[in-house]
Amino acid sequence: MPELVLWDIDHTLMVTGGLGRELWAQAFAEVTGVEMREQAAVTGSTERVILRETARLHDVPYTDGLFEDFAQVLGLVHIRRAAELRERGHALPGAAVVLAALTEQGVPQSVVTGNVRAAAEVKLSVFGLDSYLRLENGAYAEDGEDRADLLRTALGRAGTSPGEAVFLGDTPADVAGARTAGIRVVAVATGRTSADDLAADVVLDNLSDTDRALAAIWA
Structure with missing residues (x-):
């Protein structure tokens, strides 16, 4: 054992149920001020890598501070929409x-x-x-x-x-x-x-x- x-x-x-991408896009827009047009590949990656590559796709400079802000906002977005997550x-x-x-x-x-x-x-x-x-x-x-x-x-x-x-x-x-x-x-x-x-x-x-x-x- x-x-x-x-x-x-x-x-x-x-x-x-597909909500994860919506929550991610919401957090990205709140932190960067840019609407997410596309997201970097997510399978097997961490949020840090996904954010860095998605920021690059949108010509947004990536920094450790950006990730820290994003992590905080993404958590808050999940909290605010927890009921929707439960439904979907x-x-x-x-x-x-x-x-x-x-x-x-x-x-x-x-x-x-x-x-x-x-x-x-x-x-x-x-x-x-x-x-x-x-x-x-x-x-x-x-x-x-x-x-x-x-x-x-x-x-x-x-x-x-x-x-x-x-x-x-x-x-x-x-x-x-x-x-x-x-x-x-x-x-x-x-x-x-x-x-x-x-x-x-x-x-x-x-x-x-x-x-x-x-x-x-x-x-």
Whole structure:
């Protein structure tokens, strides 16, 4: 049994029903004064990288201060529109059951995500998933750009070695980051990448089969 289970959030535990991009565009416009015409590729990236590349697409100078302002506003936008998020998005089938089963087994859990922390907390709270997770031990967009570095940050906060942890994610970046960080990875094909293209040792179609998901995590 692992001593720590780490989760990606978007398309692994939940989906926003398309609202996520709207919230992002709203925060971008509020911070930069520029309406977002297009957004840089988001799959597997962190908000910091997405903001930098989206700013470049709009000829907006990027600075660390811009990201800090954006992170604060994006969190506030999620708070203001939490009810809409609850209506349009949903936790993915089986996610809450697997989280609850691991909690019952006494396994600590947290998140490693490209989201800024405030937005991540709203998403998880809206769908009732936050109570299973030790969010203070997670890693977020404020902590870096590289998935492997985020995983190492979360391990450090939890006081856990790579060999004692498991990471679940839905993108090739999740798989590659876990391997670089020396963490066993279980891929979940509930995002935009097919099971074949995830190329992980263990790939679940989804989390609906609780016994299979737990077996993959406990392997």
